[in-house]
Structures are given as structure tokens and as C-alpha cells.
Amino acid sequence: MHIPDGFLSLQVCALTYAVTAVFWAFGFRGVRRAFDERHVPLLSLLTAMFFAAQMMNFPVIGGTTAHLLGGPMLALLLGPYAGLISMTVIILLQALIFGDGGLSTLGANVLNMGIVGVFIPYLVFTVFAKVTKSKRGLYAGVFLGSFLGDLLAAAFAGFELGLSVPVFQYGIQVAVVTMAIHHSIIGIAEGVVTSTIMAVIAKSRPDLLELPKAAPSLFGGWSYSALVS
Amino acid sequence: MNKVVLAGIAIGALFAIAGVLWLSTSMETLDEIAEQLGVKGFNLWNPLFPDYAVPGHKESVGATLALSLVSIAIVFCAAYLVAKLLIVRREKR
Numbered sequence: 497m498h499i500p501d502g503f504l505s506l507q508v509c510a511l512t513y514a515v516t517a518v519f520w521a522f523g524f525r526g527v528r529r530a531f532d533e534r535h536v537p538l539l540s541l542l543t544a545m546f547f548a549a550q551m552m553n554f555p556v557i558g559g560t561t562a563h564l565l566g567g568p569m570l571a572l573l574l575g576p577y578a579g580l581i582s583m584t585v586i587i588l589l590q591a592l593i594f595g596d597g598g599l600s601t602l603g604a605n606v607l608n609m610g611i612v613g614v615f616i617p618y619l620v621f622t623v624f625a626k627v628t629k630s631k632r633g634l635y636a637g638v639f640l641g642s643f644l645g646d647l648l649a650a651a652f653a654g655f656e657l658g659l660s661v662p663v664f665q666y667g668i669q670v671a672v673v674t675m676a677i678h679h680s681i682i683g684i685a686e687g688v689v690t691s692t693i694m695a696v697i698a699k700s701r702p703d704l705l706e707l708p709k710a711a712p713s714l715f716g717g718w719s720y721s722a723l724v725s
Numbered sequence: 726m727n728k729v730v731l732a733g734i735a736i737g738a739l740f741a742i743a744g745v746l747w748l749s750t751s752m753e754t755l756d757e758i759a760e761q762l763g764v765k766g767f768n769l770w771n772p773l774f775p776d777y778a779v780p781g782h783k784e785s786v787g788a789t790l791a792l793s794l795v796s797i798a799i800v801f802c803a804a805y806l807v808a809k810l811l812i813v814r815r816e817k818r
Contacts, residue, residue, distance in 0.1 A: 497753070497755060498753075498755075499755065499766075500766030500767065500768070501766060501767050501768055501769045502764070502765065502766045502767045503755075503759065503764060503766055524811060527808070527811050528811045528812070531808065531811065531812055532812065533812065535808065536805060536808040536809055536812065537729075537730055537805070539804055539805075539808045540730075540801045540802075540804040540805040540808065541729065541730050541733040541734075541801065542733075543800055543801065543803075543804035544733065544734060544737050544797045544798075544800045544801040544804065545733050545734075545736065545737045545740070547737070547796070547797065547800040548736075548737035548738065548740035548741040548744070548793070548797055549737075549740050549744075550744075551740060551741045551744030551777060551793075552740055552743055552744035553744065553753065556754065557754075560752055560753060560754045560756075560757045561752065561753055561754075562753060562754060563744075563753075581804075581807060581808075581811075582804060585800065585803050585804045585807060586800065589796075589799065589800050589803060591770070591772075592770060592772065593772055593773055593774055593796060593799070594772050594773075594774055594775065594776070594777050594796075595768045595770075595771075595772030595775045595776070596777070598766065598767075598768065598769060599768075599769045599770055600769055650754075653755065657755075657758075663764060664758075664759075664762060664764060665762055666758065666762065671758070674754065674758060675754060675755070675758075678754040679754070
């Protein structure tokens with residue numbers, strides 16, 4: 497899903513950088529307010545692990561491959577602002593060290609994977625946490641949020657490519673549908689993986705789910721132990 | 726926490742090796758679409774290790790393992806530094 501240099505028009509690059517810059521400003525402020533020393537090793541470890549996980553591409557449709565994002569797990573453990581910072585570090589270093597994704601398209605890649613792929617899962621889970629009282633309902637929220645996060649991240653990438661005519665001549669409709677359909681498969685995998693990791697953490701280290709989350713106040717907070725009690 | 730960090734980095738290295746050597750043999754959807762349209766991407770910056778491989782040692786398990794461990798350590802340190810800087814800035818205010 498990493499868009500390289502040369503795939504997007506200058507206008508789309510500028511627009512996506514501008515939108516992402518606003519989120520970066522809120523993200524840095526949100527993390528600064530919510531985080532303390534306890535968060536630092538966990539944020540660093542999750543960033544390193546999801547960087548590695550993104551190297552694994554799995555077959556999807558038509559002989560092509562796609563990778564997990566890791567954004568949903570980051571958002572659920574540390575909050576979407578922290579997920580954004582973490583994904584920014586991953587995407588920037590992937591571009592600088594490995595040439596995976598471009599620098600002119602960094603704003604677009606962070607918008608897709610670090611904003612859409614992180615905030616959507618958190619928002620969906622928060623809605624489920626408010627509506628449902630059962631553990632099964634909560635995990636349904638984790639799965640659906642992760643799936644939608646991946647699907648919409650891919651759709652956003654398709655939208656940006658579609659807007660970049662004449663560089664990409666397929667146009668918005670074809671680019672969005674193709675990207676979304678192909679990544680829906682990996683979205684299911686992301687949902688299963690995130691739900692499984694969440695269940696393992698809830699059983700072995702439930703304290704990690706109780707850490708304060710760097711999230712917009714609009715979303716409200718939640719405590720896992722309070723939700724499942 | 727140190728044990729958890731070391732275990733996490735080891736798991737990450739396994740992900741990276743599996744990903745680079747065995748799981749990433751086909752093109753991603755985006756690259757496939759680009760190829761159909763004849764669109765070619767480029768890098769504004771010359772990456773040190775294009776395609777997640779040590780130049781000249783693409784098939785080497787040892788080189789891939791070393792690169793995976795080093796890159797995971799770099800990402801860990803970069804995220805640690807960013808988080809620390811943010812906390813230090815808050816404490817100074």
C-alpha cells in the first residue's frame with residue numbers, strides 16, 4: 497500500500513501533506529499529554545514489531561500480495577495519536593532505508609496507513625464499547641474496526657491515485673474499487689490477528705490494556721477491565 | 726520489560742526474515758496496477774537497501790538476518806527517541 501514517488505500528482509501530494517500535518521500537530525500534543533515513562537518501551541517495541549510485520553506480504557487476489565498494517569493494535573493499546581506517531585516512524589524509515597514508499601508521497605502514505613488505518617479501528621471499537629456489554633461484542637468491534645481500517649486505508653490510496661489523473665489513468669472509481677477489493681482479504685486477516693493479540697494480552701498482561709490512551713477527547717476513553725467486568 | 730522487549734525484537738526479526746525471503750515474492754496490488762498502466766515510480770532519495778536486501782546479497786539468509794536485526798533496532802531506537810523527546814518536552818513545560 498506504500499505509494500512511491502511519481503505515482504501521485506503534485507496537488508494530491510501537497511493536499512495529503514497538509515491534512516497529515518494537522519493530524520501530526522494534534523498527535524504530538526496528544527501523546528505529550530497522555531504519555532509517561534511507562535509508554536515509551538511499549539510504543540518503541542510495537543513500532544519495531546509492526547515495522548517487521550509489514551515486511552510480510554500475503555497472497556490476496558489475482559496473484560498479488562498485501563501486508564498487515566498493525567495500526568489497529570497500536571490504536572487499541574496506546575490510542576490513535578500514538579498509533580499515528582508510531583506509523584509515521586515506520587513509514588518514514590521504510591522510505592529512507594528501503595525505498596518502500598516515497599518522500600513526496602509520505603503525507604499520503606501516513607494519511608492512509610497512519611490516520612485512516614489507525615483512527616477508524618479506534619472509533620469503531622469505541623462505538624462498540626459504548627453499545628455492547630458482552631466480551632463477544634467487544635471482539636466483534638475489534639475485528640470490524642480492524643477490517644474497516646484496512647479497507648478504508650486502501651480505498652483512500654485508490655482515491656488519491658484516482659485523483660492523480662493523468663499519472664494514473666484508471667480514475668477514481670476503478671482505483672478505489674480495485675484497491676479496496678484486494679485489501680479486503682488482508683483486512684480480514686488484520687481483524688483476526690488484532691482480535692487474537694488482544695485476547696492474548698487480555699489474558700496474560702491485562703495491565704497493558706489499562707494504560708492511558710493518547711486519543712481525541714471527542715472519542716472518550718475506555719477501560720478494558722471495566723468493559724468486561 | 727527488558728525481556729519483553731528482547732522477545733519482541735526476536736519475533737520481529739523472524740517476521741522480517743520470513744517476509745523478505747519467502748513471503749514477498751509477488752507484486753503488491755498497487756505495483757500490479759502501475760505496471761498495467763506503464764507508470765514507473767522512482768525514489769527522490771537513494772535508499773541504502775532497496776527492496777529490503779543488502780545489495781549483492783539478496784538471497785543470503787545471513788545478510789537478511791543482519792539487515793533485519795539492524796533495521797528493527799533502528800526503528801525501535803527512533804520510536805524510543807521520539808517518545809522520550811515528547812515526554813521531556815512536557816516535563817520542561
